[in-house]
Amino acid sequence: MSKLLEVKDLKVSFNTYNGEVQAVRGVSFDLNKGETLAIVGESGSGKSVTSMALMQLLASAGFIKDGQILLEGEDLVKKSNKEMQKIRGKDISMVFQDPMSSLNPTMKIGNQIMEGLIKHQNMSRDQAKKRALELLHQVGIPQPEVRINQYPHQFSGGMRQRVVIAIALACNPKVLIADEPTTALDVTIQAQILELMKDIQKEIDSAIIFITHDLGVVANVADRVAVMYAGKIVEIGTVDDIFYNPKHPYTWGLLGSMPTLDSTDEELYAIPGSPPDMLKPPVGDAFAPRNEFALEIDTQMEPPMFKVSDTHYAATWLLHEDAPKINPPESVMQRMQGFANTGRKDGDK
Structure with missing residues (x-):
């Protein structure tokens, strides 16, 4: 498969009073090309900041400190804001979490969709x-001839999200970033939106970066998964690597804290403690105090990325040859078995 986007040693910071x-x-x-990469982790892990950096949409206090973002070999970090305006929407589009604020x-809805088409595709208003x-x-909006002349407040939450997806897909972008696109929706509408995104991806052959904290969503959406914690990717692999052979204790915690169809009424596992203060990132493994x-x-030392397989890497000292052999907790083993019993088949994607 050809590499469409390469992110190399990206560092993003925010200047604050503290x-x-x-x-x-x-x-x-x-x-x-054509791949879906899910980036998962708790709130504050750096998922959304990473996606905003790809689009050069950081808040005024934010800045890219170092690294490269190569889109088909071109470094977006070196692009001016004017140059990025030609790339946003055309080559990279984004579906945000809250459609109402987007x-x-x-x-009118129609004018908002047409805006990008006129600007990036040089279409006439009629076209x-x-x-x-x-x-x-x-995107499944009924009576589009009527709806095109309506305003956002006349749409339900699920319909608004469909409109946002239509805007993002208008120019057939090479990369679509979906930042928690179903968080504000109920479960039924969530499933419809996810199915819609998969179907459209096949039609236009775009690549998707799917940002979420919900591992349950990931199983049927992604090809690969990157697990983020404290501003770093701590494990990355195929969906099967992450769900059936997780190696990082943080990934164990995320898996152990999610329900499956086999879950009982007993209390779900919760990762103890809270993420570190990124004003002063800890020495060594940032997850150590909660591990x-x-x-x-x-x-004492930050772990390197250890190779588990050609597709699977994890940054944990437990993978060092001298480390004690430790298996995932029983709660995680149960979840892994639950996924095996109920879960993702190859044809699901």
């Missing part, structure tokens, strides 16, 4: 309107 917040601390990953409440109607139909399996070296 000092520099190191939100992303050396993230590296690749994205292949849409202009004073503009853009025809394409907007096609997009509304494509019941932490070794002495975890508080």
Whole structure:
């Protein structure tokens, strides 16, 4: 598979009154054409900041401190804001978490879809309107001829999210970033939106970066999964690698804290403690204070990325040849068995 996007040692910080917040601390990953990469982790792990950095949409206090973002070999970090305006929407698009804040409440839906088509595709208004109607139909909006002249407040939450997806897909982007696109939706609508994104991806052959804290969503959406903690990727692999052979204790915690169809009424596992203060990132493994399996070296040295297989890597000293052999906790083993019993088949994606 050809590499479409390469992120190399990306570091993103925010200047605050209290000092520099190191939100992303050396993230590296690749994205292949037609692939879906899910980035998962708790709130504050750096997922959304990473996605915003790819689009050069950081808040005024945020800045890319170091690293490269290569889109088909071109480094986006070196692009000016004017140059990025030509890339956003055309080559990279984004579906945000809250559709209401993504849409202009004073503009008709049709005009908001047509805007990108006129700017990036050089379409006339008549051509853009025809394409907007096609997009509304494509994302499952009933009566698009009527809906195209309505405003965002006249749509339900699920329908608004479909409109946002239509806007993001209008110019057939090479990369689509979906930042928690189903968080504000109920379970039924969530499933519909996820199915819609998979179907459209097949049609336009775009690559997707899917940002989420919900591992349950990941299983049926992604090809590969990157687990983030404290501004770093601590484990990355295929969906099967992460769900059936997790290696990092943080991944164990995430898996152990999610329910499955086989779960009982007993209390779900919760990862103890809270993420570190990124004003002063800890020495060594940032997860060590919350890790019941932490070794002495975890508080002294940051672990490198150990190779588990050609597709699977994890940054934990437990993979060192001299480390004690520790299996995932029983709660995680039960979840892994639950996934095996109920879970993802190869045809699900």
